[in-house]
Amino acid sequence: MARRKKVYEGKAKILYEGPEPGTLVQYFKDDATAFNAEKRATIEGKGVLNNRLSEFFMTGLNHVGVPTHFIRRINMREQLIRAVEIIPLEVVVRNVAAGSISKRLGIEEGTALPRPIVEFYFKNDDLGDPLVSEEHILAFGWATQQDLDDMVSLALRVNDFLSGLFLGVGIRLVDFKIEIGRIWDGDYMRLIVADEISPDSCRLWDMETGKKLDKDVFRRDLGDLADAYTEVARRLGVMPQGPTGVTKPTLIN
Numbered sequence: 001m002a003r004r005k006k007v008y009e010g011k012a013k014i015l016y017e018g019p020e021p022g023t024l025v026q027y028f029k030d031d032a033t034a035f036n037a038e039k040r041a042t043i044e045g046k047g048v049l050n051n052r053l054s055e056f057f058m059t060g061l062n063h064v065g066v067p068t069h070f071i072r073r074i075n076m077r078e079q080l081i082r083a084v085e086i087i088p089l090e091v092v093v094r095n096v097a098a099g100s101i102s103k104r105l106g107i108e109e110g111t112a113l114p115r116p117i118v119e120f121y122f123k124n125d126d127l128g129d130p131l132v133s134e135e136h137i138l139a140f141g142w143a144t145q146q147d148l149d150d151m152v153s154l155a156l157r158v159n160d161f162l163s164g165l166f167l168g169v170g171i172r173l174v175d176f177k178i179e180i181g182r183i184w185d186g187d188y189m190r191l192i193v194a195d196e197i198s199p200d201s202c203r204l205w206d207m208e209t210g211k212k213l214d215k216d217v218f219r220r221d222l223g224d225l226a227d228a229y230t231e232v233a234r235r236l237g238v239m240p241q242g243p244t245g246v247t248k249p250t251l252i253n
């Protein structure tokens, strides 16, 4: 089959030229990486799950007026998105201490934070995506003060939306990462949520048992990653049949 032109290949996704100018096709791979790609694996069905989950979150955000790059899903692994100019910052929102903030500041994992905390990391694999301050961002011109205000506002709206969604299915949204891009409508520039929103980029803990349902299952060798993501999808009512389209056998009494 004639393949569209590849524009970019990352660790978990590939971007191809889209059918119209200003669009791209985003393909979700089964590859999982952690610790700046030092740990790698292929997890069958992960790409299918993340394609569907990212579609679900981004569609919901579009509906509540938070603009995203998502246009429509094309097939099991691909979605049509708006092409954006990615701002070279990872925007992390935290509700509960875990991961790097716990290590850096010595806060026990699981401690509820007094309010959501927004952090910026400079997207640079060679440097290991270092934490940066607004001063760094402004001084080095990665974003303007207006961009920063808009990014914080977008990130907090995404946090409110996702926290509520997960709360409804018994999951605590501990933290997550988003990426934000610029689009132009004529001379008018605005920022929209881009990349993906999936359990690869969130920390999700079961509210009753504390069981991890996110990429920490892979990072910390806690079990089967596809099972964890399938559980998230199932609770949200996304692809209840599972990523292979086959329901697991159930015992009939």
Ligand code: UDP
Residues within 6 Å of the ligand: 090, 092, 098, 099, 100, 101, 129, 175, 176, 177, 200, 201, 202, 203, 215
């Ligand atoms: N995260 C991500 N990509 C990254 C770094 C972090 O998606 O390159 C997500 C991560 O899954 C978690 C949140 O951002 O939900 C905060 O991650 P943290 O800073 O605690 O880093 P980690 O402990 O994952 O190295």
